[in-house]
Amino acid sequence: MQRWSDGVEYDKPSKRHITLNGEVTHCGTAIPDDATFKPVTLERWPMYTDCYNCAYRLWPDYGPADYIRPKNSADFPPRRIC
Numbered sequence: 001m002q003r004w005s006d007g008v009e010y011d012k013p014s015k016r017h018i019t020l021n022g023e024v025t026h027c028g029t030a031i032p033d034d035a036t037f038k039p040v041t042l043e044r045w046p047m048y049t050d051c052y053n054c055a056y057r058l059w060p061d062y063g064p065a066d067y068i069r070p071k072n073s074a075d076f077p078p079r080r081i082c
């Protein structure tokens with residue numbers, strides 16, 4: 001299991017969740033032992049996750065200011081405000 005300096009990770013393949021501590025995702029999904037972590041930055045995590053619940057809970061604190069917050073689970077990936 002890899003760790004990254006910014007602490008943002010997600011697992012595959014079931015759904016790409018976001019975790020900041022590597023132990024629990026933001027939607028509350030337990031991370032399986034065989035989860036694959038990929039590095040993403042706090043600025044770019046909305047481009048990688050497909051878990052609406054993770055995004056919903058992370059957005060108030062970590063949502064990028066220049067992206068539109070997704071309205072529902074089908075509203076991925078987030079679109080840039082233009």
Ligand SMILES: [Zn+2]
Nearest residue numbers: 017027051054
């Ligand atoms: Zn999630």
